[in-house]
Every structure is written in C-alpha cells, then in structure tokens.
Amino acid sequence: MTRPIKTILVSxxxxxxxxxxxxxxxxxxxxxxxxxxxxxxVPSAIVYAAPYGYGGPINFTEMNRFYRxxxxxxxxxxxxxxxxxxxxxxxxxxxxxxxxxxxxxxxxGREADLIILGDDNSIKTDLQFESHIVQDTGRPVLIxxxxxxxxxxxxxxxxxWDGSREAARAAFDAVPLxxxxxxxxxxxxxxxxxxxxxxxxxxxxxxxxxxRYDINAEAICEKTRKSISQALxxxxxxxxxxVIGAYGHSRLREDIFGGVTNKTLTxxxxxxxxxx
Amino acid sequence: xxxxxxxxxxxxxxxxxxxAAIHIARQNDGHVIGYYPxxxxxxxxxxxxxxxxxxxxxxxxxxxxxLPEAKEKFEDRMxxxxxxxEWRQEERFEPRxxxxxxxxGREADIIVMAHxxxxxxYASDEVSFIADVVxxxxxxxxxxxPANGKVFxxxxxxxxWNASRESCRAAFDALPIxxxxxxxxxxxxxxxxxxxxxxxxxxxELAAALARxxxxxxxxxxxxxxxxxxxxxxxxxxxxxxxxVIGAYGHSRLRQQILGGxxxHILKNLPCPVxxxx
Numbered sequence: 440m441t442r443p444i445k446t447i448l449v450s451x452x453x454x455x456x457x458x459x460x461x462x463x464x465x466x467x468x469x470x471x472x473x474x475x476x477x478x479x480x481v482p483s484a485i486v487y488a489a490p491y492g493y494g495g496p497i498n499f500t501e502m503n504r505f506y507r508x509x510x511x512x513x514x515x516x517x518x519x520x521x522x523x524x525x526x527x528x529x530x531x532x533x534x535x536x537x538x539x540x541x542x543x544x545x546x547x548g549r550e551a552d553l554i555i556l557g558d559d560n561s562i563k564t565d566l567q568f569e570s571h572i573v574q575d576t577g578r579p580v581l582i583x584x585x586x587x588x589x590x591x592x593x594x595x596x597x598x599x600w601d602g603s604r605e606a607a608r609a610a611f612d613a614v615p616l617x618x619x620x621x622x623x624x625x626x627x628x629x630x631x632x633x634x635x636x637x638x639x640x641x642x643x644x645x646x647x648x649x650x651r652y653d654i655n656a657e658a659i660c661e662k663t664r665k666s667i668s669q670a671l672x673x674x675x676x677x678x679x680x681x682v683i684g685a686y687g688h689s690r691l692r693e694d695i696f697g698g699v700t701n702k703t704l705t706x707x708x709x710x711x712x713x714x715x
Numbered sequence: 716x717x718x719x720x721x722x723x724x725x726x727x728x729x730x731x732x733x734x735a736a737i738h739i740a741r742q743n744d745g746h747v748i749g750y751y752p753x754x755x756x757x758x759x760x761x762x763x764x765x766x767x768x769x770x771x772x773x774x775x776x777x778x779x780x781x782l783p784e785a786k787e788k789f790e791d792r793m794x795x796x797x798x799x800x801e802w803r804q805e806e807r808f809e810p811r812x813x814x815x816x817x818x819x820g821r822e823a824d825i826i827v828m829a830h831x832x833x834x835x836x837y838a839s840d841e842v843s844f845i846a847d848v849v850x851x852x853x854x855x856x857x858x859x860x861p862a863n864g865k866v867f868x869x870x871x872x873x874x875x876w877n878a879s880r881e882s883c884r885a886a887f888d889a890l891p892i893x894x895x896x897x898x899x900x901x902x903x904x905x906x907x908x909x910x911x912x913x914x915x916x917x918x919x920e921l922a923a924a925l926a927r928x929x930x931x932x933x934x935x936x937x938x939x940x941x942x943x944x945x946x947x948x949x950x951x952x953x954x955x956x957x958x959x960v961i962g963a964y965g966h967s968r969l970r971q972q973i974l975g976g977x978x979x980h981i982l983k984n985l986p987c988p989v990x991x992x993x
Contacts, residue, residue: 442890442891445927446924474927546878547920549878549921550920550923552887552924577880577887602821604821605853606853607822607852607854611824642822645821647718648718648822651745652717
C-alpha cells in the first residue's frame with residue numbers, strides 16, 4: 440500500500456535553485472504521478488520611515504516590472520521543463536501582501552502534499568525564512584541543497600529519532616519518500632538521556648510501523664560523546680535523505696529553531712525533510 | 716494507516732474503542748495494537764508525624780483486576796475479526812497515563828481512544844487528558860464517544876476547515892479514511908468573516924488537492940450567528956455525520972496543554988466520533 444504524493448509545490452523565487460528543485464520534484468512526480476505547482480511570489484515594497492519623513496521615493500511600478508520580468512523568465516523555463524519531461528504542472532504567479540514572501544508560500548503550500556524549497560548553505564542568516572514556513576504550514580517541507588549533484592535518488596534515508604512529537608510527525612510525513620528509498624535507518628543518539636523514549640531499542644516500534652508500509656527500516660541506537668547535532672551530521676554524510684522534526688520556539692512571531700535543526704540547515708549534507 | 720494503537724485505558728469503553736480500531740484496520744489492512752497501561756500508585760502528600768507517605772494504589776489494583784478479562788476480550792474480538800493484532804501491557808510508575816500513551820502512540824499511525832462525552836462525572840478531567848494526548852502526539856487521534864447502540868462507521872465525513880495550519884494537518888492526516896468514505900463535506904463556518912483567507916470560493920484549493928487523491932468533496936459554507944462550535948455541532952446532527960475531522964488548537968502554558976475554545980467545546984459535547992490533529 441502506498442501513500443502517494445499527489446501535489447508538489449515548488450518555490451521558484453531564487454533562480455539559483457531552479458535546476459535542483461525541479462530535478463527533485465521530477466523524481467518524486469515520476470514515482471507518484473504527481474501534479475507540480477511552480478510558485479513565484481512577487482514581494483511588495485517596504486516603505487521605511489526616516490527622521491525626515493520617509494526613506495525617499497520608491498518607484499513601485501519599476502519594482503513590480505523588475506520582478507515580473509524575472510518571473511516571466513522563470514515561467515518559460517518551468518513550462519519548458521514540464522513539457523520536455525512530459526510532467527503535469529501548473530505555473531502560479533502571486534503578489535505577496537507583505538515583503539516576506541514566505542506567507543504566500545505557506546498559504547499555497549496548505550493544499551500540497553509536499554513543499555520543496557531550495558537552500559544555499561552559504562547564506563547563514565536566512566534560517567528564519569525556512570523556520571517560519573516549516574512551523575506554519577503544517578505540511579512537510581523538503582529542503583534541497585544547492586549542490587552540483589543532480590542525481591537525487593534515495594538509496595539510504597536517515598531518520599533522526601528522539602521520541603518527540605516533532606520527530607513522530609516527520610517520520611510519518613516522510614513515508615512516501617521512504618517508500619522510494621532502498622534502506623531506512625531510524626537513528627537515536629544517547630537514548631539514556633532522553634526522557635520521552637520507551638522500549639529496549641528506541642525506535643524499534645517505529646521501525647516496525649514503517650515496515651508495515653513495506654519500508655526496509657532498521658532501528659539503530661548509538662552512544663556518542665559528540666553533540667547530537669554533530670553526530671547526526673556525520674551520519675547524514677552517508678545518506679541521501681535526512682528526516683528530522685523541526686523544533687521551534689515561537690517568540691512573538693519570530694520563530695527560533697532548535698539547535699539540531701539550525702545546525703542541519705547551515706550544513707545541509709543532503710536533502711532534508713522537515714515537519715512540525 | 717497501517718499501525719493502529721487502541722488505548723484501552725478507559726476500562727468501560729473498550730467495545731467502542733475496538734469497534735473503531737477494527738473498522739480502520741479493515742479499511743487499510745492494518746495492524747491493531749491493544750495497549751493496556753497500568754497506572755502507578757499516587758502518593759498522597761501531607762505531613763504525618765512518622766514522615767512516611769501514604770500511597771493510594773486503588774486505581775492500580777482496579778486495572779490489575781481487569782487485566783485478564785480485558786486481554787481475553789481483546790484477543791477474542793481480534794481473532795474473530797481476522798485482523799493482525801498485538802497485545803501490549805505495561806506497568807507504569809506514574810498515576811497519570813498521558814506519557815504512556817504518547818510514548819507508544821508516537822510510533823503508530825493513529826491513536827484511538829474513548830471518551831465519555833457529556834454527562835460524565837469526569838468530563839472536564841477527561842478533556843484535559845485528551846488535550847495532552849492530542850497536542851503532544853504529533854499523530855492523529857480518534858476520539859470515540861459511547862456507542863449507545865450505534866455501529867461505528869465512516870461513510871459520511873465532515874471536515875471542519877478554515878485554511879489554518881491545524882485544519883490542514885487534520886485534513887491530510889485523515890486522507891486514508893477519506894479515501895474510503897462515500898460522502899465528504901468540507902465545511903467552513905462563516906467564511907465571509909475571513910475574506911482574505913477564504914477567497915471567492917472557500918476551500919476550493921483543498922478540494923482540488925483532495926481530488927488528486929480521488930476524494931470527491933462537497934464544499935459547504937455554514938452560516939451561524941452564534942458560536943462556531945455550535946454551528947459545527949448542528950451540522951453533525953442535521954446532516955447525520957458519522958465522523959468529524961477537525962484541527963486541534965492548543966496553547967502550552969508551562970507544560971499544561973490547554974485546548975482552543977472550539978476544540979474544547981466539541982470534545983466536551985462529542986456529538987460523534989472526532990478525528991483530531993495538531
């Protein structure tokens with residue numbers, strides 16, 4: 440029995456990520472015969488207040504034209520790609536109400552089975568963007584690193600398991616992707632320190648739940664002296680997909696990720712599926 | 716939904732819990748785990764001259780007394796229904812069973828638990844127990860009311876929708892059940908109050924997404940001048956709904972989980988089985 444991914448939303452605002460994001464979307468769409476929505480969000484201008492009134496004149500029409508021009512380039516590329524690979528796709532160009540384009544991605548992502556975002560690990564200040572989307576959509580988000588590697592076949596998937604609510608969300612949201620991978624490891628570090636974990640081998644119940652979906656899953660428990668995030672990163676080097684729950688503390692609209700989540704996003708050894 | 720954790724912590728409502736669990740397992744060729752936690756003794760803390768703490772283990776003994784009977788009943792019903800099953804009993808240290816159900820439920824596809832509904836002596840205590848499970852599990856939770864002669868079915872399902880994160884979670888978590896339903900209603904209470912989110916055709920996008928999973932949906936706007944929860948409950952009785960799917964809203968106030976108003980009101984009155992997700 441499969442749990443197919445039928446609608447994939449790909450954020451295409453950053454043209455740098457186009458190739459990798461679409462390659463990932465295509466691979467999943469081939470498997471599940473899914474519908475791909477390419478989303479481009481035109482941000483609105485922000486008017487800054489300054490001591491002498493406002494921050495100078497803004498040419499709204501010029502700005503709008505600039506973004507729409509960029510968008511139509513991406514649109515052509517998207518349509519070409521869809522036609523060339525004979526996929527089923529739909530282009531969406533939307534105006535954002537605020538300067539933060541994430542809100543539009545969240546709104547349109549609510550009707551998708553999976554959201555695909557690109558990530559550039561050279562930009563370390565942009566975590567808020569991803570954290571906000573993961574926390575607020577309630578859908579799984581697949582973050583694709585901006586590497587030169589174009590082949591995204593999942594040979595080995597790694598689930599970071601600590602028995603928490605978020606980890607449970609991510610693990611079950613990942614089922615369709617795990618069904619595509621040959622091998623899945625449910626990895627738990629330093630289980631003796633975790634309060635919320637049960638059983639002799641932590642994660643073994645989860646592994647058998649996944650096995651009922653015909654996923655080749657195995658629970659692995661390790662003790663490590665390194666930090667959990669470092670140990671998980673070292674593990675992920677050997678895998679093709681990392682599945683983790685996204686921890687967040689919302690401090691008055693400013694979503695702050697937990698330590699492991701942050702580290703994962705800044706290093707990104709492989710594509711990461713996050714859920715909250 | 717392959718792995719169904721039936722929490723048998725509610726001793727009087729075992730039949731209802733198993734009815735629902737068997738129904739879902741049958742739809743998905745699933746595996747039912749009958750989970751029977753035995754709560755630990757509660758320690759009564761007050762100053763005594765001797766300095767020892769009296770221990771109240773009456774609840775623990777009650778659970779131990781019912782154990783063989785419950786196990787036999789579970790295995791008998793499962794064998795007759797021909798579904799794969801597993802009996803899991805566990806002795807806990809703590810008197811409150813939230814953590815026990817969470818630890819095991821997080822590794823299953825869905826948690827099924829029973830609830831007394833209105834008129835019960837412990838209704839508000841039970842609601843806070845369910846709140847802890849729903850908000851902490853990260854899995855969908857099916858809450859089943861007393862059967863009162865009705866058979867559990869999931870043919871006519873209503874989804875309470877308002878384009879929020881929580882209602883989105885609930886709708887997608889319910890997909891395997893929606894796929895088997897004959898009638899799915901996507902209900903939005905007073906969409907005109909939220910024009911920015913609702914758009915011209917409230918719920919149209921979700922309906923399209925569900926249609927790609929071969930679930931055909933009737934979109935329905937429900938108007939009500941009073942409370943949202945009241946409107947949903949009226950719809951359940953008027954349209955004869957078998958199962959209600961709603962997002963569970965919650966706030967965490969220093970480890971104590973508190974439900975949002977609509978969710979709490981529906982749980983307190985429980986007009987039909989409810990699938991909750993957060």
